[in-house]
Amino acid sequence: MSLKIGWIGCGRHATQMLLPQLTRCGVRLEAICDVDRTAAQATATQYGVAHVTDDYAALIAHQGLDAIGMAVGPGIHQKASIMALETGLPVFMEKPPALDSTGARAIADASERTGKPVIVGFMKRFSTGNKIAHNVINGGDFGPVLGITGIYMTAPTYFVGEVDYSGFFLHHCVHYMDLVPWLAGAPIVDMALRKNEPEPGKLLLHVNITCANGAIGTIVMGTVQSRGTPMEQIVVMGDHRRVEVNNIIDVTYHRNPAFKADDPAATLTGETDSLTWRPNFTAAVNEDHKGYHALMIETVAALKGEANNAPTIADGVVAMENLERMMALAG
Structure with missing residues (x-):
């Protein structure tokens, strides 16, 4: 059975890099969200998706979803991923997971608390x-x-x-x-x-x-x-x-x-x-x-609860900690 995914974010990166590779992996896009309704509708038309919204909370609440995917921005990544986890849905998010390591740790805590995985799009590992x-x-x-x-x-x-x-x-x-x-x-x-x-x-x-x-x-x-x-x-x-x-x-x-x-x-x-x-x-x-397809293969396995090598939110926390140390040194 295909994994039914609700997707948040229909910008150029999502529509040209992520979604074409994700949909090669035996998943079904069930609902689409973007604040730009024209972009959301265009993406929905491309993939034959009936449910379109400009409210990510409404998308997460849509009945029948198995997982949430998103490529929006670090602020929304944190809010939307925690909301999805608390609804019982596993998450894929593009990097960065949050605006800072504190936000990334909040996602990691929610993932541990709910027992649902959060996968982060570090596709460089898969290039x-x-x-x-x-x-x-x-x-x-x-x-x-x-x-x-x-x-x-x-x-x-x-x-x-x-x-x-x-x-x-x-x-x-x-x-x-x-x-x-x-x-x-x-x-x-x-x-x-x-x-x-x-x-x-x-x-x-x-x-x-x-x-x-x-x-x-x-x-x-x-x-x-x-x-x-x-x-x-x-x-x-x-x-x-x-x-x-x-x-x-x-x-x-x-x-x-x-x-x-x-x-x-x-x-x-x-x-x-x-x-x-x-x-x-x-x-x-x-x-x-570039590695997006290989990343999505591992991501879908993780969202299904199968064995995988996908980068997790724990990896995201470490990367954000490294980044903050570097940013502090850069002044």
Whole structure:
């Protein structure tokens, strides 16, 4: 039987990224909500949904729902998710879960109290390249993670009118506050920061971290690059091991190959030489390398009460705590 979902929020991100992937996972959209009734009706028409409202409380109260999904904003995420939980409905929400860690903890408390899961949309864990890197690191041969470098950039135009950087921190930086410790395999226990702000709205941060397992790292984030260029890079260091992910779709795993210049029998070996993966974009298949489809598969399993690897509100609390520490250092 299909999971019947009530959905809150019909903006561009929800309609172009989330709902197309969610509806591939054997669910039925039963009710739609947005304060913009035109946007709500357009989404309802696209998915054949009869019940449309501009009141999220009315949507949550709609009879026959099995779960609530939402991509609205951190303030509404907190209010609507707690309301849904207290109605007995599990929740999927896009990140960030709330405006601050206190709000995220309030959701986590409600989830524990009601026994209903809350899944947070940290899709970076499910991006193909990051997934491969995580599996390599945890495959048994990589050994302990010694260091990690992450670069995740965006442009100043993405945050026009928000020169306090609130949108940049909450909607952009929060991703790597979850992804980097997930790849490192341990929570962040120490953090320092340097910044360069050439003018209001343009910011470059270098965030230095130490994780509980001893891994050290640097996270570079800022609003000083064009969104038309590659925006992401991850490098995870081990002992004579290194996995690199460029732009989420180009993965190289370096080991400890022999020098080849003076070896007349030089060849390539799967045991020591570097391995590289790139996707085939000419294949006529609906592959989602950004990770939304894989996230939704895990989300639907979680909402059904099945075994899953979906990021939970507990992960959201940790990411928000990391983010607040970083924001405090950034001043």
